[in-house]
Amino acid sequence: MESRPSIERTSRAMVEVDNTDIVEKQMSPLERMRHSAAHVMAEAVLEEFPDAKLGIGPPIESGFYYDFELPRPLTPEDLPEIEERMRRSIEQDKPFEKRPVTKAEALELFKGQPYKLELIEQFANGDLSVFQHGDFIDLCRGPHVSSTGDIGPIKLLSNAGAYWRGSEKNPMLQRIYGTAWDTREELEEYLHNLELARERDHRKLGRELELFVFSPDVGSGIPLFLPKGEALRYQMESYVRETQTYYGYRHVWTGHLVKEELFRKSGHLPLYEEVQFPPLIGEDATYRLKPMNCPSHMTLFNTQYHSYRDLPVRYAEFATLYRNEKSGELHGLSRVRAVTQDDCHIFCTEDQIQSEFSRAIELISEVMATYGFTEYYVQLSLHDPETAEKYGGDEGVWSRAEQMLRDALDALGVTYVPVLGEAAFYGPKADFMAKDALGREWQLSTIQIDFIQPARLGCEYIGEDGAPHMPVVIHRAVTGATERFMAMLIEHFGGAFPTWLAPTQVALLPIAERHVPYAETVRERFTRSGIRAELDDRSERLNLKIREAQLQKVPYMLITGDKEVEADTVSVRSRSGGDIGSLPVSEFESLILKEIRTRALTSTLPDPETL
C-alpha cells in the first residue's frame, strides 16, 4: 500500500465545470451559419432529386446534417456533386427571408412533403414560420444568416441511414453529414483533427500494438486479448482493485451464470431481456448469462446475517458480463458483448448515503486524476415521470432517492447537469462524463441509488431496535467497463501509455551480437524487479531496432554497446525526449521503478540538459 499515490493528487481533479443550467440554448453564430448550410444542402439535393422528401436539418456539434427520402440510395460519389451545387448557391449570395405562416398556409405550402406535414401538426400550437432563400423554402424556426454568401467554407463528410425522428418504427431516411466553418483554416484544422482521431482509433492501435483482436470464429463483440493487451488490462484492474481496497471495499466473485428466476425477482427480466442472451436450459433449472451483478451481490448479502453495526457492506467485483448487443451497435472495444465491469454494491442505511457517496466520489476523483482525466462533470440522470412505466417503484420512492442524490452532490459542492429520462429502472444515477485528449466525451464512472431491488430481493439487516430493516443499495462503477475504458485510454494516450501501463516498459537494444549477453543480464535483472522488459537480439541495425521500439511506443529504449558493457551502464533513449544519455543500470532501475510505483503520467527521468 506504500505504493499508492497520495490523496493530495486528487485536488486537481474534482469538477470545475459550471453548467447546472438546462435552459434552452441560444443558437450561436456558428450554429446559425451551419443551420443555413443545411438549408443550402437541402436546396442542392432538391435540384438533383426534385422528388426528394425533406426531413429535418439541424446544426450539430461540428457541422450539420439533413435527412431526405430519395428515389435511390446515395453513394459517396454523389457528395461532390451536391457540394458543388451548394458552392454555386453560396456564390450567388441569396438572401434568407423569414415569413410567418398560418397552419393552413403551411399545410398548403408543404403538401407534397409528408414529414414537414407531420412537423406542422406537431408545432401547430406555436408560431409557424418558413425561411426562403432563392427558390428553396423550408419550414423553419430559424434563425439564419442574412444570405447564403455568409456561409463559410463547407465540406460534405458522409451519408448514412437514419430513422425518421430516431425511432426504428419510422421509415429510414438518408442523412448527409457536412461541416462548415468561418474560415478555411478552421475547416482545414477540423479535417486534420478528424485525421488525427483516425490515427488514434483504438481498433487500429489495438492491432498495431498487438493488444487485442476479434475473430469471427469466436464471435463478434467478444474481444480476445493478446499478451500485451492483457498486461494493460491487468494493470488497470490491479490499480482499481488496490484503490478500492484502500477505500474499504471488499472484493467478491459471483461467477457467470444465474438462474433466470433471480432476474425475474429482481425485476430485470422484462426490461433487460432484450440485451440478455437467450435462456440456457439446465437439468434442474433455466439459467442466464449475467448481464449485471446486482442480483448476485444482493443474494450474497442475503446469505449472511447483518447487524446495523456491519453496515456499510461494500462488495466489489471485476466480473465479466454478457450482453447481447445488436450487431450494428458493436464497436471495437467500446461496445462489446463480453464486458468486464468494476462493479460495486454498497449496502447501507439512509443515513449513510451521503458519506458513502462522498467516499465514492473521492475514489473516482483519485482514479481519474491518475489517468490524467482532469476535465469532467457529473450528469444527474433522473427518471421521467411522463414514462413512469419504464421504472420500478412508486413516485415517492423516486423523489426521495433523487433528492438524496442532489443533497449529496450539493453537500460535496459538486456541480451537475440534470437530465430527465436517463435513470436506471431502479433508481437515479450520477454519471461522470470525462473528456479525453481529443476533447471527446465519455461516460465512465457512475453512482446510483437503489431502493427497488433490495426490496424485491428481500435484503435486510437488524437495526438498533432489534427489528429487520431494508438497506439502501448504492451501485457504483469507477472505470465502468474495462474494455470501454481501455478503448478510451488507447485513444487518449494515442497508444503511448504512461510507463506504469505500458505493456512493454523497456526495450533492450544491443548494438552488435557481442553485446547481447550483457543486455540479457540487464533484461533478466529488470524482469525480476517487476519491470516489463524485452530484449531485441536480432542481428539488425540499431536504427531499425529503435524505429520499431518507437513505433511500439515503448517508453524507454536502452542501448547497450561497448561503452555500456564496459561501464555497467545503459544508454537511455526515451520515447518522448530522445537520447537522454548513459546511466548506471542500478540508477536507471530505481528511477523507472519509482516512475512505475507513483504511476506518473509522463517521464520522470532527468532531463538530458541537467545531466
Add this chain to the structure above:
RNA sequence: GCCGACGUAGCUCAACGGCAGAGCACCUGUUUUGUAAACAGGCGGUUACCGGUUCAAAUCCGGUCGUCGGCUCCA
C-alpha cells in the same frame, strides 16, 4: 436489428469480365551494426463463405458471415 458502403497474402493497398500483383512483415543468406528503415534471395492467396450468370468471375447477380459509417445534439 435497420440503411448504405466494404471484405484480395499476417498488415497497407493494386488489378474492376481474359495468367492475382506491389511494399512492409515472415524465412534463408551476407552484413556486426551507436539513437527512427542494411543488401540479396525465398515462402506466402480456392480473392471471406455458399450458390448463380458466362466460353471465361476477385470483377456481374443472389444469399450467408464479418467489418466500417450512421440510426433526434428535434421544424
